[in-house]
Amino acid sequence: MxxxxxxxxxxxxxxxxxxxxxxxxxxxxxxxxxxxxxxxxxxxxxxxxxxxxxxxxxxxxxxxxxxxxxxxxxxxxxxxxxxxxxxxxxxxxxxxxxxxxxxxxxxxxxxxxxxxxxxxxxxxxxxxxxxxxxxxxxxxSARKHAERTLYLAAQVFENSRDAILLMDRDRHVISINRAYSEITGYGSGDMPGKPLSVYRSCIEDETFFRAVWDQIEATDHWQGEIWSRRKGGELFPAWLALTAIRDSHDQVSNYMAIVSDITERKRSEEQTRHLAEHDFLTDLPNRVLLLDRLSLALSAARRNGSMLAILFLDLDRFKRINDTLGHQVGDQLLQEVAARLLKCVRKVDTVSRQGGDEFVIILAGIGGIDHAAHVADTIRQAICQPYAIGAHELHVSTSIGVSIFPSDGDDIDTLVKNADIAMYHAKQGGRNNFQFFSAEMNERIVERASFEQGLRRALAEGQFELAFEPELDIATGTLVALEALIRWRHPELGLLLPERFLGVAEEAGLMVPIGDWVLREACRHARRWHDGGQAVAVAVNLSLTQFMQRDLVDRVRAALEAAGLEARFLELELTESIIMKGGGATAATLHGLRALGVRLSLDDFGTGWSRLGQLKDYPIDKLKIAQAFLRDGGDETVIRTIIAMARSMRMTVIAEGVETPGQLAFLRGEGCDLYQGRQAEAAVQDSGLGGVASLGSLAVQGRADAWQS
Structure with a gap:
């Protein structure tokens, strides 16, 4: 059962x-x-x-x-x-x-x-x-999205070009990315668990970092430049951005630091700053840096009750080297000058180039003017030593002006200006020397400035005049030409001769407009003489500055055309300094003038350094024997040599400054062709040449703008 x-x-x-x-x-x-x-x-x-x-x-x-x-x-x-x-x-x-x-x-x-x-x-x-x-x-899906987001964040973190460092809320390092390792040399296992403070440099102090963290606590952010340290101990400039990260309960859970190595940027900034503050040719401080250092030096001098000197240097006849040998040789010379200047001063002093051939030196904290004088003379002697530039051995000198704080000024502009004034007087005193500023210098410079303004007004208001000096045939007494000589009818000082004002005109850059005025006025009056029955030539002196104009041939052509004067009745007188310059440009200009039909004369021959070989290269028609060879008994041998040389080159010879019958007789006996001076003026007066009566004092006026329009 x-x-x-x-x-x-x-x-x-x-x-x-x-x-x-x-x-x-x-x-x-x-x-x-x-x-x-x-x-x-x-x-x-x-x-x-x-x-x-x-x-x-x-x-x-x-x-x-x-x-x-x-x-x-x-x-x-x-x-x-x-x-x-x-x-x-x-x-x-x-x-x-x-x-x-x-x-x-x-x-x-x-x-x-x-x-x-x-x-x-x-x-x-x-x-x-x-x-x-x-x-x-x-x-x-949400989990996958979160995983993807985390993966992307991890990739961004690991592969960012910026160095990233993560910290816990206690500022202990959790992780660093690959860029941080590459920048600093720390491996991924070197830093985790250690406080960030272990890796700080010794440049920023505790007060600095306390302020940084105070700002982060207040705003969750801070960024700025710091000095960071690599694993080997090397310091480097970095840009640091710190951010507090908060959780869902608005509590700080982490901190993130992004570090950028700005070494290259700082180097580039430094290079840019250096270029902005230094002369590109000599690498000396330029005017910008000079003024900055001078401001600091003046502040220190006021604070310490010490003296300070400003040395203003200008090389003598430097332009001639530039014009004859080229700017490359000139630049190399300036570089060598700069190197010599640096050897003449202390490291605390400042040597600057202001441009061209001008230098300014600050001697800070000197004990007295003897110190400044010693340095100035040391510089003068150093600059005078020969320079081997390529295949050339060059010689230059310098003119130096010195101003002293506080006696010569209490501010930058005044001190520099007064040193410049003193330098100008050093040049006026024969160059290759130094001068300390004085109140009298300032008065003279103010007068010169006023003179310069007066010259500009003279051009605009027609205050210039032309006087004419006759040139006669020594054998027949025939009037051959008239030399145009400028005069200034000054409204306060009266009639001024050219030696009184042409130097200022040269320095003020007015030689070209004044020379053009003389050229046009002389051509215009020669045409008037021709219209009056006196077909004589007019001679006009050309300055070196005027000759150096590239369009000189065009200017001469324009003057002839404006006056309606044939070129064969214009004679241009050149100085030996023009011939000395030589070179293709000089030859081209002379041949260009000759092609117009203008006659060319070499003035004051024998006083310069012209060589016979040089004269053969140029289309010179006439040599003028300088008056110096006739004065005080004369130098008969030199005169005979000049006449013989001119004859061999088929040139006409004229003697200037013939003042006595004896001088005239000697020149006639030696075969001189033409003469001018007191004897020529007297002969013209005695001859009764009505068309050009009173030639010794003949003057014409005209406004500068009459031919500029």
Whole structure:
């Protein structure tokens, strides 16, 4: 008898049926799964068709439960190119009957939404027989997004070109990225766990960093330049940006430091600053840096009650080297001068180049003017030593002006101006010397400035006049030409001779407009003489500055055309300094003038350094014997030599400054062609040449703007 046969009937009816119990369990499980909100569940038969899906599955897929029953599993979630892989796993679950977590899947729902699912296949048995397989999916899209975000953040952190360092709330290092390692030399295992303060430089003090962290506590941010330290101890300039990171409770959880190595930027800034403050040719401080240093030196001198000297230097006749040998040689000479100046002063002093051939030196904290005088003379002697520049041995000197603080000024502008004034007087005193500033110098410079302004007014208001000196044939006494000589009818000082004002005109840059005025006025009056029956030539002196104008030939042509004067009646007188310059440009200009038909005369011949060979290269028509050879008994040998040389080159010879009958007789006997001076003026007066009466005092006036219009 079976055991249950011994039970009462009621007990027998209550005894559970295992099969029914299993079915009941499954029913309850399905009911539970139906309402499980977090897990999408569907059952799959052996043919891979959906037999059931819960509400979560329907919501996740976007398909109603009744619409998927009997449909393939992919109607819920499409797995793209992994569809066959998923089908194989389902088939494997039916074949083996084993529970199988099959991992993460990227799927697309019927509505087109992309999701990440974590899937598990669960076989279900009934009475020992595998009846269905449940596919259970959990939406892990949010987790995947977070993982992706973390991955990207990690990649950004690790691969950032900026060095990044992470700290905990106690400012202990958690992690550093690759860029930080490359910049500092610290490896990923060197720093974690250690306080950031261990890696600071010794340049910024505790007060500085306390202020930094105070600002971070107040604003969560700080950025600025600091000095950082590499693993080997080397310091480098860095840009540091510190940020406090707060958690969901608004509490600081971490700190992030971004460090940029700005060594190259600082080097570039320094180079830019250096270029802005230094002369490109000599690398000496320029005017900008000079004024800055002078301001500091003056402040220190006032504070300490000490003296300070300003030396203003200008090289003597440097322009001649530039013009004759070229700017490259001139530049090399300036570089050598700069090197010599640096050797003459202390390291605390400043040597600067102001441009051109001007230098200014600051002698700070001197004990007295003797110190300044000693340095000035040392410089003067150093500059005078020969220079070997390429194949040339050059000689230059310098004129130096000195001003002293506080006696010669209490501010920068006054001290520099007074040193410049003193330098000008050093040049006026013969060059190659130094002068200390004095009040008398300032008065003279003010007078000179007034004189310069007067010259400009003279050009504009027609205060210049021309006087004419006759040139006579020594054999016949015939009037051959008239030399035009400029005079200035000054409104206060009266009639001024050229030696009184042409030096100032040269320095003021007025020689070209004044020379043009003389040229045009002389041509105009020569034409008037011709119209009056006196066909004589007019001679005009050319200054070196005027001759160096590239358009000189055009200017002369314009003057002739404006006056209607034939070129053969114009004679241009040149000084030997023009011939000394030599070179292709000089020859080209002279030949250009000769091509116009203008006659060329060499003035004061014998006083310079012209060589016979040089004269043969140029189309010179006339040599003028300087008056110096006739004065005080004369130098008859030199005069005979000049006349003989001129004859050999078929040049006309004229003697200037002939004052006595004896001089005239000597010149006539030696074969001189022409003469001028008191004897010539007297002869003209005695001859009664009415067309040019009173030639010794003949003067004409004209406004500068009369020929400029």
């Amino acid at each position: 079976a055991p249950q046969d011994h039970l009462p009937p009621s007990a027998q009816r209550a005894a559970p049926n295992p099969a029914l119990a299993a079915l009941d369990l499954i029913a309850r499980l399905v009911a539970a799964l139906e309402h499980t909100p977090l897990v999408a569940v569907c059952s799959i038969d052996r043919e891979g068709r959906v037999r059931f899906c819960n509400r979560a599955c329907a919501d996740l897929s976007g398909v109603a439960p009744e619409a998927v029953v009997g449909q393939p599993l992919k109607c819920l979630f499409s797995r793209g190119d992994r569809e066959a892989e998923h089908d194989a796993l389902v088939e494997q679950a039916w074949r083996t009957g084993r529970h199988s977590p099959i991992g993460d899947w990227h799927v697309r729902t019927a509505s087109g939404q992309e999701l990440w699912l974590y899937s598990t296949l669960v076989p279900v048995y009934h009475e020992g027989e595998l009846t269905q397989v449940f596919c259970m999916d959990v939406d892990i």
